[in-house]
Amino acid sequence: MASAQEGGPVRADTSPPPGSASGLREPDNASVLIVNDAGEYLLHLRDHRPDIWEPGSWSLLGGGREPGxxxxxxxxxxxxxxxxxxxxPVLEPLQVEHATRGDGSTVxxxxxxxxWNGDPESLHLTEGVMLRWFSPEVMPRLRMSPSTLHLVRGHAARRQAPAPRAGQQAVPNVIGVHLHLENGQGEILLGLRHPDSAYAGNTWHFLAGHCEQESAVSCLVREALEEAGLVIAPADVxxxxxxxxxxxxxxxxxxxxxxxxxxWEGTPELREPDKCLSWQWWRPDALPEPIVxxxxxxxxxxxxxxxxxxxGWETR
Known part of the structure; x- marks a missing residue:
């Protein structure tokens, strides 16, 4: 479901909830489906706590109505x-969803x-783990409620996105930086991403990160230290x-x-075990599988x- 309401597990229910003679009642929760101009949807990774609804899952921002x-x-x-x-500035009503908790109560x-077209990294998140943009195509690989996935797919199918044409509004590109590090034997350093990673779980990849308010080289130097404890001077990049x-x-x-x-200085170490399980050196003619x-x-x-x-451009 799309709610951030706390409590036990919720399952989708298409029958009307009890209430008025018509079988309908005023919703007691609200959530927001946020989409950008590229057709991506903003999802919220919930805390992994047993006392909340769907812990550790990707959901929409929202929650229960309060008296005020x-x-x-x-x-x-x-x-x-x-x-x-x-x-x-603008929230448009989309639809009303019904769900049933594990205890049988209706939400x-x-x-x-x-x-919205902003950068989730710029937001001050007070609940949950992170916010990220996802296209509907990759969402089946995420841990999320089937009803939330159905909601996003339905909106994406109804959304009329004009085909890109020359001269249309520019689309900002995401900038990623990656470290190609070779040891004395010509082997390349790769990391095995954590299975719960939002992207490429259980897959080998470069040490990498996204540029924040910084240059690409500064980002690389920062990520190398934060992720693997490696000290790199910008002049050596x-x-x-x-x-x-x-x-x-x-x-x-x-x-x-x-x-x-x-x-560089240092030996690769696991500084962020929630993101990377192992650093290993690989010969370029014998790279591991799967690899990004x-x-x-x-x-x-x-x-x-x-x-x-x-x-990927040939598929556009």
Whole structure:
């Protein structure tokens, strides 16, 4: 379900809840389906606590109506502010969802839809673990309620997204940085991502991160220290490859920059075990499986002396 209401597990229920003679009652929860211009939806990773609904799952922002809320829209706006510091100018009613808790009680949720094109990393999250953009195509791989997935798919199917044309509004690209680190034997450092990772769980990948309010090289230096305890001087970093890709048709484009460190201090260690399970060195002609496809493409490009690779654009 789309609610952030605390309590036991909830299952979808298409029958009307008890209440008035018509079988309908005023919703007691509100949630917000937030979509950006690229057709991605903002999901909230909930805390992994046994006393809340669907712990550790991806859901929508929202929650229960409080006595001081004059309307469900006010409930939705309050929850957005309290949970993520979001103040969206327009919330449009989408539909009412019904769900049943594990104890048999009914939860009725008014779902609103809103448009936002910001960076989730810039928000001040007070509840849950993180906020991330996802396209509907990748959501079946996430841990989330079937009813939330059905809600997103239904909205995406109804949403009329104009086909991109030359001269239309520019779409901001996500910028990622990646460390191509080679030891004295020519082996490449890769990390096995945690199975609960939002992207590429149980898959080998470069040490990587997204640029914040910083340069790409500064981001690389910061991520190397935070993730693996490696100290790299910016002067020892050189650009070796770029992969410009789009994962799904209509998805947000991503520019993945790969840098080599000529020198570094330290031995790779697990600084963030919730993100990476292991650091290992691999020969470039014997890379592990599974590996993130664009990481393999970058390694192949570097070995061939190429600076640039495109992926996914032929499917747009």
């Amino acid at each position: 809320d004059r309307s469900l829209q006010e409930t939705a706006r309050r929850e957005l502010r309290e949970e993520a510091g979001l103040d969206l 009725t949720v008014q779902v609103y839809v809103a448009r 050189e650009f070796v490859h770029a992969v410009h890709l789009v994962h799904t048709p209509g998805g947000r484009p991503r520019m993945q920059l790969v840098f080599r460190a000529r020198r 496809p664009y990481a393999r493409a970058a390694i192949d490009g570097i070995r061939a002396g190429r600076l640039y690779t495109e992926m």
